[in-house]
Amino acid sequence: DVKVTQSSRYLVKRTGEKVFLECVQDMDHENMFWYRQDPGLGLRLIYFSYDVKMKEKGDIPEGYSVSREKKERFSLILESASTNQTSMYLCASSSLSRGQYFGPGTRLLVL
Amino acid sequence: DQQVKQNSPSLSVQEGRISILNCDYTNSMFDYFLWYKKYPAEGPTFLISISSIKDKNEDGRFTVFLNKSAKHLSLHIVPSQPGDSAVYFCAATLSGGTSYGKLTFGQGTILTVHP
Incomplete structure (x- = not known):
């Protein structure tokens, strides 16, 4: 049974803080993804990684960076948090060309 | 540019x-389509x-129909149950290694099933 875990379920940060969101998967998947979910906008891809140390920008990468030093771990970094980054952040992984497994999400509030 | 749209x-x-959820797409290169269900405070499944x-795929109470010429797909849930109340996301992707499994999602439709 695939498991994708995210380091925090809820997070409150202040504007300008550096924020780290971590995601770990236990199925040896090559591909990992970070999305944000906002009402009326669905899930929007921020970044994805198809191998260790390999990353590509998604649709909304501005204000974010990522790190993938190990296959099972994919981190999302908000370099300087802003209020418009308040959102639900979802991590996913997959090993196939179709279908993804999602973590439970991190609800981030930036004050 | 919203390539996958859920207008409701x-x-x-x-x-x-019966519950019928609809989804339209604009990119004719998409060749695989998925539906995800999301409860509050949980990740999509x-x-x-x-x-x-194919133009139809069935799994128990859930059936997905694809109309390629209209670039439209729909999810039918029969019979609907209160436990089906959730947000439903339509997603599309391109097969093949270079897509890396990237999915393009619609905006989601909130389904409420009343007892």
Whole structure:
């Protein structure tokens, strides 16, 4: 049974803080993804990684960076948090060309 | 540019009746389509999928229909149950290694099934 875990379920940060969101998967998947979910906008891809140390920008990468030093771990970094980054952040992984497994999400509030 | 659209933000149906959720896409290169279900405070979970070589796929109470010429797909839930109340996301992707499994999602439709 695939498991994708995210380091925090809820997070409150202040504007300008550096924020780290971590995601770990236990199925040896090559591909990992970070999305944000906002009402009326669905899930929007921020970044994805198809191998260790390999990353590509998604649709909304501005204000974010990522790190993938190990296959099972994919981190999302908000370099300087802003209020418009308040959102639900979802991590996913997959090993196939179709279908993804999602973590439970991190609800981030930036004050 | 929203390549996958779910034009109905919400849908309300009575328990036991059919729920029909719709999804349109603009990119004719998409060849695989998925539906995900999401409860509050949880991540989305895979529900059902369909390849572009098919026009229908059924799994229990859930059936997905694909109309390639209209670039339209729909999810039918029969009979609807209160536990089906959730947000439903349509997603599309391109097969093949260079897509890396990237999915393009619609905005989601909130389904409420009343007892």
